[in-house]
Amino acid sequence: MPELPEVEVVRRGVQAHAVGRVLAGAVVHHHRAVRRHGFGAADLAARLVGRRLVAARRRGKYLWVDLDGSSVGDEALVVHLGMSGQLLVQPSSAPPGRHLRVELTFEDGDPGLRFVDQRTFGGMAIQPLVPSAAGDTVPAFVAHIARDPLDPGYDVEAAVSALRARRTELKRALLDQSVVSGIGNIYADEALWRARLHGARLTGSLSRPQVRRVLDAAAQVMTQALAEGGTSFDALYVDVNGASGFFERSLAVYGKAGLPCPRCGSTIRREPFMNRSSFTCPRCQPRPRPARR
DNA sequence: AATGAGGCCTGGTTGC
DNA sequence: TGCAACCAGGCCTCAT
DSSP states (O other): OHHHHHHHHHHHHHHHHHOOBBEEEESSSSSGTTTTTOOOOHHHHHOOOOOOOOEEEEETTEEEEEEEEOOOEEEEEEEEOOTEEEEEETTTTSHHHHEEEEEEEEEEEEEEEEEESSSSOOOEEEEEEEEEESSSSGGGGGGTTTOOOOOOOOHHHHHHHHHSSSSSSSHHHHHHHHHOOOOHHHHHHHHHHHHHTTTTTTTGGGHHHHHHHHHHHHOOOOOOOHTTTOOOTTTTTOOOOOOOOGGGGOOOOOTTSSSSOOOTOOEEEEEEETTTTEEEEETTTOOOOOOOO
């Protein structure tokens, strides 16, 4: 599942293989992949023809490519990988595969850039670049997304304050992209384990050092994952060349139910969380008592 | 306003 | 063997 490290790996691939080149065309094979582009598939394709890709950027799990400049008023091609999206650098002769959603071709020929997405939670759209609250220029979709821990402009003390201001459970707050971005279910569980905090703890009950500890842990675990090419459980996450990442072997708790905690040896448990799962160590991360009122 | 629940999707796995 | 239920989960929309 692409979270910040996985999206960053893809961004680097797009930067290396596509930036600087001029688009020749775009073929939308599945309308759902462009549903967030409000003007239809034909409009998106037409607007991309002849545009030069200027820079590949990212905030949290959002990826975008600036088109023909990067100032306010210009446009960007925004891509979100969702759960299973991939951007693949492939020649037009490569077999399309059954999940090919959008194909981008270039004036200089092969290779092209293909958006492949099994579960179609991802997609792309052309968005105007607008000023963000953070003082920079981002696509309109991204204006509400907070800076992520790998952003040079990330302010951890501001993030601690924002997280503690929320009145909810810690893991919910970590997954809220408007508080701190880039963290998904995998890295949330890993960060909570490293910080020895249970995700059901209420944000209002945590000290600043505790919140700082979990945010620092999130930054560290995502930095390490990036260095190992990201986390690949299956073929659904790969880089632009189709290669898997290796961080799965470094996970401490995510997906490890029934296995020993690497720190204390207790058996990792799986708990329901928002119709999904959380993985915790029962000894390192004691569940909080139910709130009284 | 802020928070939380529901819905969107497909393919692999599990259980009967 | 076949079928159904379940599971993965980011983000948008809607309700409270």
